[in-house]
Amino acid sequence: MDKPGWWFIFKGHRLLTYDDQGITAVPFLHNGGELQVSPLRTLLIGGINDARCYAAELPETAEAPRNTAFHGLRGLFGVLDENMFAMAMKALGIINWDRNSQFCSRCGTKIESGFDMLGKECSNCGFISFPRISPAVIVLIEKDNMALLARAGRFKENLYSVIAGFVEPGETLEDTVRREVKEETGIDVKDVRYFGSQPWPFPDSLMIGFTARYAGGEIRIDGEEVVDARWFQAGDLPEIPGKISIARSLIDWFIEKNSQKSGAAT
Ligand SMILES: [Zn+2]
Missing domain, CATH: 3.90.79.10 (Nucleoside Triphosphate Pyrophosphohydrolase)
Structure with a gap:
């Protein structure tokens, strides 16, 4: 998570964006520590052009850092460009799945986060869970x-x-x-x-x-x-x-x- 990229940081359904002088934008960070937030989970979810895209979830108590704000994702339709909005939708789906699949649904073993887009494999029984659609x-x-x-x-x-x-x-x-x-x-x-x-x-x-x-x-x-x-x-x-x-x-x-x-x- 230490390579530069776009960060889709959610609190519930709300996305953190830079809000500055009338511009609303998804943060592009050189490393995940830059915004000084403490995510509950952070996942690499793909790329836009040559830049990586990360998804992260913050606890409900998190405050927006300086010059940023949380916006309901649906309200950002038509505000973010199409690629960014689509990636934000994907980020929210992946975050939801990661949160809801912390334990193997077959044997109940805790599954360590470590997401490679192919699924999560249980270290005990080998069951692989995929993002649910x-x-x-x-x-x-x-x-x-x-x-x-x-x-x-x-x-x-x-x-x-x-x-x-x-x-x-x-x-x-x-x-x-x-x-x-x-x-x-x-x-x-x-x-x-x-x-x-x-x-x-x-x-x-x-x-x-x-x-x-x-x-x-x-x-x-x-x-x-x-x-x-x-x-x-x-x-x-x-x-x-x-x-x-x-x-x-x-x-x-x-x-x-x-x-x-x-x-x-x-
Ligand atoms: Zn299992």
């Missing part, structure tokens, strides 16, 4: 020129988004889409098509985006996880998620598609 689907459903958006009980008032849910063992991603939509809204879908994906290290998801079309059924919600679900037209949307999320990319795709249509009609 939990796949989840997220889907925008279209019916004519409308999209189905739902409000989860945990959302703030008037915020609606697309349907999402975790993949279960034995399912294809398309199975998960059909099951989640049916469970959460009561409707059937067809023409499930891949849209794109996004790592979401809160704590370890990979969001896999799809579009689908309405195939039948009436909206029926469970009233717990989902408290409302409706068809919305592109010109009449409620509050939707921020630009960082693939949920927003899906909704923006729908808006774009429908505004082209209405543009062509006039």
